[in-house]
Amino acid sequence: xxxxxxxxxxxxxxxxxxxxxxxxxxxxxxxxxxxxxxxxxxxxxxxxxxxxxxxxxxxxxxxxxxxxxxxxxxxxxxxxxxxxxxxxxxxxxxxxxxxxxxxxxxxxxxx
Amino acid sequence: xxxxxxxxxxxxxxxxxxxxxxxxxxxxxxxxxxxxxxxxxxxxxxxxxxxxxxxxxxxxxxxxxxxxxxxxxxxxxxxxxxxxxxxxxxxxxxxxxxxxxxxxxxxxxxxxxxxxxxxxxxxxxxxxxxxxxxxxxxxxxxxxxxxxxxxxxxxx
Numbered sequence: 001x002x003x004x005x006x007x008x009x010x011x012x013x014x015x016x017x018x019x020x021x022x023x024x025x026x027x028x029x030x031x032x033x034x035x036x037x038x039x040x041x042x043x044x045x046x047x048x049x050x051x052x053x054x055x056x057x058x059x060x061x062x063x064x065x066x067x068x069x070x071x072x073x074x075x076x077x078x079x080x081x082x083x084x085x086x087x088x089x090x091x092x093x094x095x096x097x098x099x100x101x102x103x104x105x106x107x108x109x110x111x
Numbered sequence: 112x113x114x115x116x117x118x119x120x121x122x123x124x125x126x127x128x129x130x131x132x133x134x135x136x137x138x139x140x141x142x143x144x145x146x147x148x149x150x151x152x153x154x155x156x157x158x159x160x161x162x163x164x165x166x167x168x169x170x171x172x173x174x175x176x177x178x179x180x181x182x183x184x185x186x187x188x189x190x191x192x193x194x195x196x197x198x199x200x201x202x203x204x205x206x207x208x209x210x211x212x213x214x215x216x217x218x219x220x221x222x223x224x225x226x227x228x229x230x231x232x233x234x235x236x237x238x239x240x241x242x243x244x245x246x247x248x249x250x251x252x253x254x255x256x257x258x259x260x261x262x263x264x265x266x267x
Contacts, residue, residue, distance in 0.1 A: 020141070022137075022140075022141055022169065022173075023137045023140065023141075023169070023173040023176070023177075024137035024138045024140070024141050053162070053165060053166075053169075055166065055169040055170060055173060055234075056170055056173075056231065056233035056234040056237060057173060057231075059233055060229075060230040060231045060233070061230075063228050063229070063230045064230045066228075067225070067226060067228060067230075071225060071226070082158070082159065082162060083162030083163075083165065083166065086162065086163070086166065087166060087233075087237065090236070090237055090240050090241070091219065091233045091236065091237070092219065092222060095222070096222060096228060
Protein backbone atom coordinates (compact mmCIF):
# COMPACT_ATOMS: atom_id res chain seq x y z
CA UNK A 1 0.00 0.00 0.00
CA UNK A 2 1.93 2.98 -1.24
CA UNK A 3 1.00 6.35 0.21
CA UNK A 4 2.83 9.57 -0.59
CA UNK A 5 2.73 12.54 1.75
CA UNK A 6 3.48 16.15 0.94
CA UNK A 7 3.01 19.18 3.14
CA UNK A 8 1.48 22.15 1.34
CA UNK A 9 1.18 25.08 3.75
CA UNK A 10 -1.03 23.96 6.63
CA UNK A 11 -2.32 20.95 4.71
CA UNK A 12 -0.79 17.51 4.71
CA UNK A 13 -1.72 15.91 1.39
CA UNK A 14 -1.56 12.13 1.33
CA UNK A 15 -1.99 10.46 -2.04
CA UNK A 16 -3.05 6.81 -2.23
CA UNK A 17 -0.96 5.45 -5.08
CA UNK A 18 -2.58 2.03 -5.45
CA UNK A 19 -5.79 1.43 -7.36
CA UNK A 20 -7.51 -0.34 -4.46
CA UNK A 21 -7.87 -0.28 -0.68
CA UNK A 22 -9.21 -3.73 0.13
CA UNK A 23 -9.14 -6.44 2.80
CA UNK A 24 -5.68 -7.57 1.66
CA UNK A 25 -4.22 -4.08 2.12
CA UNK A 26 -6.33 -2.51 4.87
CA UNK A 27 -3.97 -3.08 7.81
CA UNK A 28 -0.97 -1.81 5.86
CA UNK A 29 -2.97 1.25 4.84
CA UNK A 30 -3.87 2.02 8.45
CA UNK A 31 -0.28 1.59 9.66
CA UNK A 32 1.15 3.75 6.91
CA UNK A 33 -1.46 6.47 7.53
CA UNK A 34 -0.55 6.50 11.20
CA UNK A 35 3.16 6.97 10.34
CA UNK A 36 2.52 9.73 7.83
CA UNK A 37 0.13 11.73 10.01
CA UNK A 38 2.62 12.09 12.87
CA UNK A 39 3.42 15.46 11.27
CA UNK A 40 1.06 17.85 13.04
CA UNK A 41 -0.72 19.87 10.39
CA UNK A 42 -4.14 21.40 11.03
CA UNK A 43 -5.59 19.64 7.98
CA UNK A 44 -5.04 16.25 6.37
CA UNK A 45 -6.41 15.57 2.87
CA UNK A 46 -6.35 12.02 1.53
CA UNK A 47 -6.43 12.06 -2.25
CA UNK A 48 -8.17 8.93 -3.53
CA UNK A 49 -8.33 9.81 -7.21
CA UNK A 50 -6.20 6.76 -8.14
CA UNK A 51 -8.31 4.37 -6.05
CA UNK A 52 -10.85 2.58 -8.22
CA UNK A 53 -12.05 0.13 -5.61
CA UNK A 54 -12.64 0.16 -1.88
CA UNK A 55 -14.31 -2.65 0.08
CA UNK A 56 -15.74 -2.54 3.60
CA UNK A 57 -12.35 -3.39 5.13
CA UNK A 58 -10.80 -0.53 3.17
CA UNK A 59 -13.58 1.77 4.33
CA UNK A 60 -13.00 0.64 7.92
CA UNK A 61 -9.31 1.50 7.52
CA UNK A 62 -10.12 5.00 6.25
CA UNK A 63 -12.52 5.54 9.18
CA UNK A 64 -9.92 4.23 11.66
CA UNK A 65 -7.33 6.59 10.16
CA UNK A 66 -9.63 9.54 10.71
CA UNK A 67 -10.31 8.52 14.31
CA UNK A 68 -6.56 8.13 14.92
CA UNK A 69 -6.09 11.81 14.04
CA UNK A 70 -7.99 12.71 17.20
CA UNK A 71 -10.88 15.14 17.61
CA UNK A 72 -8.95 18.26 16.56
CA UNK A 73 -7.88 17.16 13.09
CA UNK A 74 -10.38 15.89 10.56
CA UNK A 75 -9.45 13.67 7.65
CA UNK A 76 -10.73 15.19 4.43
CA UNK A 77 -11.02 13.18 1.24
CA UNK A 78 -10.67 14.18 -2.40
CA UNK A 79 -11.20 12.64 -5.82
CA UNK A 80 -13.55 9.78 -4.98
CA UNK A 81 -14.05 7.59 -8.06
CA UNK A 82 -17.57 6.24 -8.83
CA UNK A 83 -17.32 2.83 -7.12
CA UNK A 84 -15.62 4.31 -4.05
CA UNK A 85 -18.28 7.01 -3.91
CA UNK A 86 -20.97 4.33 -3.99
CA UNK A 87 -19.49 2.56 -0.94
CA UNK A 88 -19.31 5.85 1.01
CA UNK A 89 -22.88 6.73 0.07
CA UNK A 90 -24.45 3.34 0.86
CA UNK A 91 -22.77 3.23 4.28
CA UNK A 92 -23.67 6.90 4.96
CA UNK A 93 -19.97 7.61 5.53
CA UNK A 94 -20.29 10.42 2.98
CA UNK A 95 -21.99 12.36 5.77
CA UNK A 96 -19.05 11.89 8.13
CA UNK A 97 -16.15 12.99 5.93
CA UNK A 98 -15.54 16.31 4.25
CA UNK A 99 -15.30 15.22 0.62
CA UNK A 100 -13.80 17.40 -2.11
CA UNK A 101 -14.44 16.70 -5.80
CA UNK A 102 -10.71 16.88 -6.49
CA UNK A 103 -7.46 17.75 -4.80
CA UNK A 104 -7.29 21.36 -6.03
CA UNK A 105 -10.77 21.94 -4.57
CA UNK A 106 -9.53 20.39 -1.35
CA UNK A 107 -6.57 22.75 -1.25
CA UNK A 108 -8.74 25.78 -1.89
CA UNK A 109 -11.48 25.19 0.65
CA UNK A 110 -10.25 25.37 4.17
CA UNK A 111 -12.82 23.84 6.48
CA UNK B 112 -6.87 -20.60 -9.64
CA UNK B 113 -9.02 -22.73 -11.91
CA UNK B 114 -11.39 -21.58 -14.62
CA UNK B 115 -14.25 -22.89 -16.63
CA UNK B 116 -16.37 -20.85 -19.05
CA UNK B 117 -19.09 -21.31 -21.61
CA UNK B 118 -22.25 -20.22 -23.34
CA UNK B 119 -25.40 -22.18 -22.64
CA UNK B 120 -28.72 -21.80 -24.40
CA UNK B 121 -31.24 -21.78 -21.54
CA UNK B 122 -34.83 -21.49 -22.72
CA UNK B 123 -35.09 -18.44 -24.98
CA UNK B 124 -32.37 -16.28 -23.41
CA UNK B 125 -28.77 -17.27 -23.90
CA UNK B 126 -26.65 -17.19 -20.81
CA UNK B 127 -22.92 -16.62 -20.55
CA UNK B 128 -21.32 -18.41 -17.64
CA UNK B 129 -17.98 -18.59 -15.93
CA UNK B 130 -16.68 -20.47 -12.93
CA UNK B 131 -13.53 -19.94 -10.89
CA UNK B 132 -12.05 -21.66 -7.86
CA UNK B 133 -9.69 -19.71 -5.62
CA UNK B 134 -7.86 -20.36 -2.35
CA UNK B 135 -9.68 -18.71 0.58
CA UNK B 136 -7.06 -15.97 1.11
CA UNK B 137 -7.38 -12.20 0.94
CA UNK B 138 -4.82 -11.83 -1.84
CA UNK B 139 -6.40 -14.67 -3.83
CA UNK B 140 -9.75 -12.86 -3.54
CA UNK B 141 -8.16 -9.74 -5.01
CA UNK B 142 -6.62 -11.70 -7.90
CA UNK B 143 -9.77 -13.73 -8.45
CA UNK B 144 -11.92 -10.60 -8.70
CA UNK B 145 -9.54 -9.01 -11.15
CA UNK B 146 -9.58 -12.17 -13.28
CA UNK B 147 -13.37 -12.41 -13.22
CA UNK B 148 -13.76 -8.77 -14.21
CA UNK B 149 -11.49 -9.29 -17.22
CA UNK B 150 -13.52 -12.26 -18.45
CA UNK B 151 -16.96 -12.71 -19.90
CA UNK B 152 -19.62 -12.19 -18.81
CA UNK B 153 -18.44 -9.32 -16.56
CA UNK B 154 -15.99 -7.91 -19.08
CA UNK B 155 -18.82 -6.82 -21.39
CA UNK B 156 -20.76 -4.92 -18.72
CA UNK B 157 -20.66 -1.17 -18.02
CA UNK B 158 -18.12 0.25 -15.56
CA UNK B 159 -20.95 1.05 -13.17
CA UNK B 160 -22.26 -2.53 -13.21
CA UNK B 161 -18.76 -3.94 -12.87
CA UNK B 162 -18.14 -1.70 -9.86
CA UNK B 163 -21.34 -2.83 -8.17
CA UNK B 164 -20.63 -6.50 -8.85
CA UNK B 165 -17.09 -6.17 -7.56
CA UNK B 166 -18.36 -4.64 -4.30
CA UNK B 167 -20.88 -7.44 -3.70
CA UNK B 168 -18.51 -10.27 -4.66
CA UNK B 169 -15.66 -8.78 -2.60
CA UNK B 170 -17.84 -8.53 0.51
CA UNK B 171 -19.19 -12.07 0.12
CA UNK B 172 -15.74 -13.55 -0.52
CA UNK B 173 -13.95 -11.63 2.23
CA UNK B 174 -16.62 -12.75 4.64
CA UNK B 175 -15.94 -16.38 3.74
CA UNK B 176 -12.17 -15.91 4.12
CA UNK B 177 -12.59 -14.20 7.48
CA UNK B 178 -15.34 -16.34 9.04
CA UNK B 179 -16.01 -19.64 7.24
CA UNK B 180 -12.28 -20.34 6.97
CA UNK B 181 -11.32 -18.71 10.29
CA UNK B 182 -9.95 -22.00 11.65
CA UNK B 183 -8.70 -23.88 8.62
CA UNK B 184 -7.77 -23.32 4.99
CA UNK B 185 -9.78 -24.17 1.92
CA UNK B 186 -11.19 -23.08 -1.40
CA UNK B 187 -14.06 -20.97 -2.70
CA UNK B 188 -15.92 -21.58 -5.94
CA UNK B 189 -17.62 -18.69 -7.71
CA UNK B 190 -20.10 -19.32 -10.54
CA UNK B 191 -21.54 -16.44 -12.53
CA UNK B 192 -24.23 -16.59 -15.15
CA UNK B 193 -25.53 -13.62 -17.12
CA UNK B 194 -28.81 -13.94 -18.98
CA UNK B 195 -30.28 -10.76 -20.38
CA UNK B 196 -30.05 -8.12 -17.67
CA UNK B 197 -29.70 -10.51 -14.77
CA UNK B 198 -26.48 -11.83 -13.29
CA UNK B 199 -26.80 -14.89 -11.08
CA UNK B 200 -24.00 -15.55 -8.60
CA UNK B 201 -23.43 -18.76 -6.70
CA UNK B 202 -20.61 -18.93 -4.17
CA UNK B 203 -19.70 -22.25 -2.60
CA UNK B 204 -17.28 -22.92 0.22
CA UNK B 205 -16.44 -25.83 2.47
CA UNK B 206 -15.83 -23.85 5.64
CA UNK B 207 -17.76 -23.39 8.89
CA UNK B 208 -21.51 -22.71 8.60
CA UNK B 209 -22.93 -19.24 9.13
CA UNK B 210 -24.02 -18.57 12.72
CA UNK B 211 -27.66 -19.74 13.10
CA UNK B 212 -27.38 -20.87 9.47
CA UNK B 213 -28.76 -17.55 8.27
CA UNK B 214 -27.40 -14.51 6.48
CA UNK B 215 -26.74 -11.61 8.91
CA UNK B 216 -29.30 -8.79 8.81
CA UNK B 217 -26.65 -6.27 7.81
CA UNK B 218 -28.24 -3.30 9.52
CA UNK B 219 -25.99 -0.30 9.68
CA UNK B 220 -24.92 0.76 13.14
CA UNK B 221 -25.83 4.31 14.11
CA UNK B 222 -22.97 6.61 13.18
CA UNK B 223 -22.96 8.16 16.66
CA UNK B 224 -20.18 10.31 18.05
CA UNK B 225 -16.84 10.74 16.30
CA UNK B 226 -14.94 8.37 18.57
CA UNK B 227 -17.67 5.72 18.20
CA UNK B 228 -17.80 5.72 14.41
CA UNK B 229 -18.10 2.12 13.21
CA UNK B 230 -15.02 0.67 11.47
CA UNK B 231 -16.80 -2.43 10.23
CA UNK B 232 -20.15 -4.14 9.90
CA UNK B 233 -20.72 -2.66 6.45
CA UNK B 234 -20.32 -5.84 4.42
CA UNK B 235 -23.75 -7.48 4.63
CA UNK B 236 -25.42 -4.11 4.36
CA UNK B 237 -23.67 -3.53 1.03
CA UNK B 238 -24.52 -7.04 -0.20
CA UNK B 239 -28.19 -6.72 0.79
CA UNK B 240 -28.54 -3.23 -0.66
CA UNK B 241 -26.95 -4.01 -4.02
CA UNK B 242 -28.21 -7.54 -4.69
CA UNK B 243 -31.57 -9.34 -4.71
CA UNK B 244 -32.87 -12.86 -3.99
CA UNK B 245 -30.10 -13.43 -1.44
CA UNK B 246 -30.15 -17.00 -0.19
CA UNK B 247 -27.94 -19.15 2.01
CA UNK B 248 -28.09 -22.92 2.40
CA UNK B 249 -25.94 -25.37 4.28
CA UNK B 250 -25.87 -28.67 2.45
CA UNK B 251 -23.64 -31.32 3.98
CA UNK B 252 -20.26 -29.65 4.44
CA UNK B 253 -20.98 -26.94 1.87
CA UNK B 254 -22.09 -23.33 2.28
CA UNK B 255 -24.05 -22.16 -0.73
CA UNK B 256 -24.64 -18.43 -1.03
CA UNK B 257 -26.57 -17.15 -4.01
CA UNK B 258 -27.87 -13.78 -5.14
CA UNK B 259 -28.77 -11.88 -8.28
CA UNK B 260 -27.82 -8.49 -9.59
CA UNK B 261 -29.65 -6.43 -12.19
CA UNK B 262 -27.34 -5.14 -14.87
CA UNK B 263 -28.01 -2.18 -17.11
CA UNK B 264 -26.40 -3.77 -20.10
CA UNK B 265 -26.90 -7.26 -21.43
CA UNK B 266 -24.10 -9.31 -22.97
CA UNK B 267 -25.24 -8.40 -26.48
